[in-house]
């Protein structure tokens with residue numbers, strides 16, 4: 013553990029019942045452990061929010077960053093207030109930041125999925141950006157680890173899929189009639205129940221059985237989507253029983269044999285794995301687990317994308333710093349971010365370190381987006397050790413190009 017991180021570990025407040033307070037002093041930022049091909053940018057070293065989003069908040073053509081109480085204006089990352097954020101039993105609310113134009117006025121609003129307030133909320137992008145963003149409650153269903161947007165009912169519109177700790181449901185985005193002069197319909201969100209087996213730690217969305225419909229993956233199995241995803245019955249398939257799994261779990265055809273495999277990691281312990289889909293002699297679906305990396309712990313959030321620009325997507329994983337305030341296995345190990353490329357010839361994964369022993373973690377909802385619009389995907393990393401942009405140097409940003 014680097015001495016700077018050890019110092020930070022000792023300084024971080026483990027619980028604070030007293031509401032908002034100043035963030036702890038962050039350690040000095042070093043470039044140690046950063047892989048070639050990336051540049052590290054400090055957006056806010058004092059930020060401790062665990063989710064972020066990328067959106068052109070001020071509509072100037074440059075993507076900005078939304079993270080917790082603030083949005084940061086590109087290209088200089090000037091900080092602007094979004095709202096005050098409640099700290100509940102030592103943690104800031106906001107376990108996912110999902111951008112969607114909820115009120116149909118043409119700008120994207122931010123939906124938050126929340127554990128300690130047990131709420132789904134959305135915050136209205138104001139026309140006057142000097143104002144705070146107004147809060148709207150969607151529902152109070154119970155604690156949620158985090159959540160993601162997916163088109164669950166197949167109507168072409170994203171819905172909300174949270175990872176409920178003690179409930180099983182998704183929220184269907186329903187367009188209401190567009191008001192005069194609006195840019196689109198205002199959305200309401202309608203709770204849709206799911207079989208209770210989907211409760212637990214772990215969540216994913218994708219077509220497991222190849223029928224073209226997105227299924228829902230969970231800690232102990234998956235739900236097969238019915239033809240009518242609103243009125244039909246989602247059928248539980250108890251195909252696996254994982255330790256607390258990542259959010260998301262990634263349904264991907266890893267080995268390119270035409271069926272969907274599942275990449276997942278142990279969110280609060282060591283290990284990243286993939287489960288290979290196959291058939292037993294009777295034709296029943298079976299899963300064979302293969303390790304990807306057992307060397308580091310707390311990879312809570314996984315990303316999937318073409319970071320190295322070779323035309324093939326890879327797994328990107330990062331450690332979530334202090335997921336359970338030091339109680340998880342490997343909680344004080346160095347922070348790491350890695351990408352893993354499947355090698356079909358060797359049937360193995362090639363590991364590439366992105367950062368090793370640095371200050372950057374992945375939190376609960378990091379983002380993979382082309383933040384500087386230069387044609388390559390960048391990593392925007394929120395967490396309890398700050399908010400950082402890892403600039404991908406595959407392409408040179410246009411603004412920095414010599415004239």
Ligand SMILES: [Ca+2]
Nearest residue numbers: 068070072074
């Ligand atoms: Ca902007």
Ligand SMILES: [Ca+2]
Nearest residue numbers: 113115117119
């Ligand atoms: Ca809006």
Ligand SMILES: [Ca+2]
Nearest residue numbers: 265267269271
């Ligand atoms: Ca496969």
Ligand SMILES: [Ca+2]
Nearest residue numbers: 382384386388
């Ligand atoms: Ca880029």
